[in-house]
Amino acid sequence: MPELPEVETTRRGLAPLLSGGVITGVTVRDARLRRPVPADLTRILQGQRLEDVARRAKYLLFRFPGGTLIVHLGMSGSLRVLPVGTAPQPHDHVDLEFDGARLMRLRDPRRFGLMLWTTDVAEAHPLLATLGPEPWDTAFTAEYLHAQAARRSAAVKIFLMDAHVVVGVGNIYASEALHRAGLHPLRAANRVSGARYAKLVNVVREVLEEAIGHGGTTLRDFTRDDGKPGYFRNKLRVYDRAGAPCDCGRGEIRHLVIGQRSSYFCPRCQR
DNA sequence: AGAGGTACCTGGCAGC
């Protein structure tokens, strides 16, 4: 579920419900995520007041006085806020109890997610330290992309999805951004012009901003037990639309597998 | 250094 727009929407939903709350309990039903949930998480968090919920790339950062809880939702993770006592469903692996009143519950069927604790500056954690700029960072420019691509003969879609180049562009929005930029997903990254990278910088920001705006409406209620993430599917121009006519009016959307990931593009308006 | 592939895990769905 989580591409960056959903992670950011989750952050915006959780922060006002949880910030300032004090941890009054931790339940770990299944610690087997991509890495084990720390065995002493209860001892670590008990009594600590949540200062705020930040985000770096697709990592959520729950900042406490003694350190930061780093959470990644992987492919299938979600976080919700529920009243204490709400019965857990399958794949509800971790609960953080706040003020004896509400739970932040992590559900992750595929268990590709992460929940880690660091007492260091979270951004210095090995998993975060080597990440590229945020899409809205002033460092994310056409010149930067062009320089990064100089020795990269891989497909531009692979390049764009590399979190060490820029964070937050997942499989769906890579297809969407390349379509908006008129770039063929298989074009070698080092054969894309600076001007085209300038366009790409703009459309990456644009498509993510639009999706966050949309996610804000479909994901606004984090307190329902049946809360479901929004998929933004009705806003997508190419993703999962193979065979449909492209908005350009001249081509039909095609499906390709690039780097073992499904990719969608219009062969007429993307070169 | 970069490219390409594999691995982690479960559920849903199409097709037989």
Place this chain on the structure above:
DNA sequence: TGCTGCCAGGTACCTC
């Protein structure tokens, strides 16, 4: 209906 195979929004890590 029940089985099998394939697909899924991420990313670390391995080898060449």
